[in-house]
Amino acid sequence: MIPAAALISIFLVYPIIRCGYLSTFDWNGMGPAEDFIGMGNFLDLFTDKVFLKAIGNSFMIVALSLSIQLPLAMVLALMVGRKIRGRGFYRTIFFLPYVLSETITAIMWRILYNPEAHRGFINAVFQAFGWETQAWLGNTNLVLFSIFMVLTWKYIGFHMLLYITGIQNIPRDVEEAALIDGVTKRQMVTHITLPLIMGTVRTSVYLSVLGSLQVFAIVWIMTKGGPVNASEILSTYMYRFSFVRFQLGYGAAIAIIMLIIALIFSITYRSFVSRTERVA
Amino acid sequence: MLDNSVIKRTRSKERIMTVLKYFLLILAVILIIVPIVIIVFGGLKTRGEFYAIPYVPPIPPRWQNIIEILTLKSFWIMMRNSLVVTLSTTFLVVVVSSMSAFVFSRMVFKGKAAIFQFFTLGLMFPATVAILPIFLIVRQIGLQNNLIGVILVLTTFQISMSTVILRNFFMDIPSELQDASCIDGCNTFGFFRRILLPLARPSLAAVAALAVVNTWNDLLVALVLLDREKLWTLQLGTMQFQGQYGQDLSLVSAFLILAAVPAVIFYVFAQRNIVSGLTAGSIK
Numbered sequence: 413m414i415p416a417a418a419l420i421s422i423f424l425v426y427p428i429i430r431c432g433y434l435s436t437f438d439w440n441g442m443g444p445a446e447d448f449i450g451m452g453n454f455l456d457l458f459t460d461k462v463f464l465k466a467i468g469n470s471f472m473i474v475a476l477s478l479s480i481q482l483p484l485a486m487v488l489a490l491m492v493g494r495k496i497r498g499r500g501f502y503r504t505i506f507f508l509p510y511v512l513s514e515t516i517t518a519i520m521w522r523i524l525y526n527p528e529a530h531r532g533f534i535n536a537v538f539q540a541f542g543w544e545t546q547a548w549l550g551n552t553n554l555v556l557f558s559i560f561m562v563l564t565w566k567y568i569g570f571h572m573l574l575y576i577t578g579i580q581n582i583p584r585d586v587e588e589a590a591l592i593d594g595v596t597k598r599q600m601v602t603h604i605t606l607p608l609i610m611g612t613v614r615t616s617v618y619l620s621v622l623g624s625l626q627v628f629a630i631v632w633i634m635t636k637g638g639p640v641n642a643s644e645i646l647s648t649y650m651y652r653f654s655f656v657r658f659q660l661g662y663g664a665a666i667a668i669i670m671l672i673i674a675l676i677f678s679i680t681y682r683s684f685v686s687r688t689e690r691v692a
Numbered sequence: 693m694l695d696n697s698v699i700k701r702t703r704s705k706e707r708i709m710t711v712l713k714y715f716l717l718i719l720a721v722i723l724i725i726v727p728i729v730i731i732v733f734g735g736l737k738t739r740g741e742f743y744a745i746p747y748v749p750p751i752p753p754r755w756q757n758i759i760e761i762l763t764l765k766s767f768w769i770m771m772r773n774s775l776v777v778t779l780s781t782t783f784l785v786v787v788v789s790s791m792s793a794f795v796f797s798r799m800v801f802k803g804k805a806a807i808f809q810f811f812t813l814g815l816m817f818p819a820t821v822a823i824l825p826i827f828l829i830v831r832q833i834g835l836q837n838n839l840i841g842v843i844l845v846l847t848t849f850q851i852s853m854s855t856v857i858l859r860n861f862f863m864d865i866p867s868e869l870q871d872a873s874c875i876d877g878c879n880t881f882g883f884f885r886r887i888l889l890p891l892a893r894p895s896l897a898a899v900a901a902l903a904v905v906n907t908w909n910d911l912l913v914a915l916v917l918l919d920r921e922k923l924w925t926l927q928l929g930t931m932q933f934q935g936q937y938g939q940d941l942s943l944v945s946a947f948l949i950l951a952a953v954p955a956v957i958f959y960v961f962a963q964r965n966i967v968s969g970l971t972a973g974s975i976k
Contacts, residue, residue, distance in 0.1 A: 417792075417807070417810070417811075419788070419844065419847060419848040419851065420810065420811065420813065420814065420848060420851060420852075422829065422848075424813060424814060424817065424822065424848055424849070425813070426825075426829060427822055427825030427826050427828065427829050428817065428822055428825060430825050430828065430829065431822070431824060431825035431828075434825070434828070487716075488717070488720060491713050491716065491717055492717070502717060502721065503967075504963065505721050505724055505725060506720070506721075506724060507963075507967070508724065508728075508956075508959070509724060509728075511905060511955050511956065511958075511959040511966070512952055512955060512956075513908070513909035513911070513927050513930075513951075513952075513955065514909065514911060515909075515911050515927040515928075515930050515931050515951075516927075516930060516948050516951055516952050519930065519931070519934045519944060519948055520727060520728070520731050520948060521727070522934075523731065523734070523941050523944065523945065524727055524730065524731075526941075530743060530746060531743065531746060531941060533726075533727070533730045533746070533747060536746070536747060565723070565724065565727070569724070570970070573967060573970065573971065574970075574971060577971040597709075622816075622818060625818075625820075625821070626818040626819075626820035626821060627820075628820050628911075628912050629911040629912065629927075629931075633931055633934070647820050647821075650823075650824065651823070651912075654823075654824045654827070655824075655827070655916060660824065660828075663824050664824055664825070667821060667822065667823075667824045667825065670820075670821045671817065671821055671822070674816055674817060674818075674821055675816065678815075678816040
């Protein structure tokens with residue numbers, strides 16, 4: 413246990429404290445940080461239009477995940493559910509993208525999204541249907557949505573898997589009793605299945621929010637946050653300032669904001685969970 | 693009594709629902725699978741074919757792109773680096789978190805709850821968020837451009853989850869077992885090693901499988917800590933390869949196929965363990 417505690421202290425706790433300290437400096441990473449500017453970085457951040465856009469985009473991804481990706485995963489899970497032929501087959505297929513790395517996923521989709529129809533499959537499909545082809549990653553209005561589609565492709569199976577496990581953990585006699593009482597299929601879903609897997613749904617929401625906040629590889633490889641910052645998110649913006657422009661103080665300030673967002677969310681979530689559990 | 697027409701109507705309604713259900717499921721399967729298939733097709737074509745007939749099956753398959761990559765020395769170096777990082781990290785994660793989980797599940801000491809909270813910090817702060825300070829500290833201790841740095845960082849960020857999973861599992865093992873082994877003259881560590889660990893094998897396998905997937909797929913930590921090409925992991929190398937040969941889409945596709953092979957093979961063999969690791973970590 414001591415090695416674990418040591419690792420956590422060295423690579424998690426100390427860095428975070430140090431990050432808070434550095435965020436008050438104007439520092440390029442060379443030599444000691446001397447140029448103390450107090451809250452200067454933070455003040456700059458909140459007037460930095462691109463940063464505000466990055467926060468907006470990050471929250472947008474969270475919102476889209478919660479409102480589209482998770483409900484879709486739930487529908488799929490309810491369909492696969494308990495008794496369907498070839499359940500293992502569906503599970504294997506839907507879960508496959510989760511195992512492919514974000515790097516491979518991103519490059520794959522960069523090729524598929526290629527704007528020219530004879531190179532990019534998505535536009536080829538559009539052309540075949542007689543629809544207008546799109547610059548999926550080049551259009552500032554479309555790019556975030558295109559990235560969200562990739563995230564859904566990759567992670568929907570994971571959430572579906574959680575829901576399926578939740579459904580399987582519902583005791584069979586509860587369902588049987590309900591059937592004897594003559595509930596319809598729809599009532600079964602809304603009154604029995606969904607309430608009983610609320611715990612699982614909660615966890616999946618938690619993982620989805622934290623996961624959306626830490627998306628990096630997919631965006632960085634597909635667009636580098638472009639075009640004109642249209643797909644900039646917190647993690648890519650932080651990476652850009654820390655490791656491309658070497659404005660480490662500024663990067664640290666962005667990291668601190670990300671930490672605070674994650675922290676506020678985690679604390680809210682935990683207090684919410686303990687409150688509902690007390691009620692139940 | 694229901695009359696026949698009502699029964700018939702509900703029956704045909706049910707049939708429509710079933711058809712709709714399978715239709716949607718098959719549609720979803722197609723949406724998931726087709727992108728992968730298209731890339732596999734592309735990787736098995738020549739560059740000319742890729743642009744001329746991009747979406748038909750590669751008959752006959754052209755292996756030259758695959759062979760070109762398999763004869764690249766750097767590809768095998770990346771593969772080896774990724775293996776080293778993945779195996780060491782997984783080993784460390786399993787050893788360290790099983791020991792901590794044992795302590796948290798079996799021992800009583802002051803401040804246990806607080807220390808456990810400390811251990812779950814990693815659940816709240818993913819590595820992405822803390823990557824800048826991690827980079828600074830690793831540079832400070834001189835482990836930059838060293839696989840050990842990557843291994844230690846990746847281990848740290850997986851300890852929390854694995855400890856929580858294993859602790860839950862250990863707590864389910866009845867304490868009478870420990871009492872019995874005490875009577876038989878086993879000390880605490882002996883109990884841990886001889887009785888608990890063998891019993892916990894399924895959950896250890898789950899934690900290990902999860903660690904393999906997470907470590908193998910990491911890009912960011914390697915990207916930030918390694919810039920010497922000899923040390924690149926497979927993910928990092930894949931990204932750089934696409935940066936360099938991005939115009940030759942069939943060659944990049946071939947690289948993707950080969951880079952995905954280890955993960956897919958692992959998935960085929962360890963699917964059950966990965967799945968139980970993920971759900972164990974999430975349901976509690």
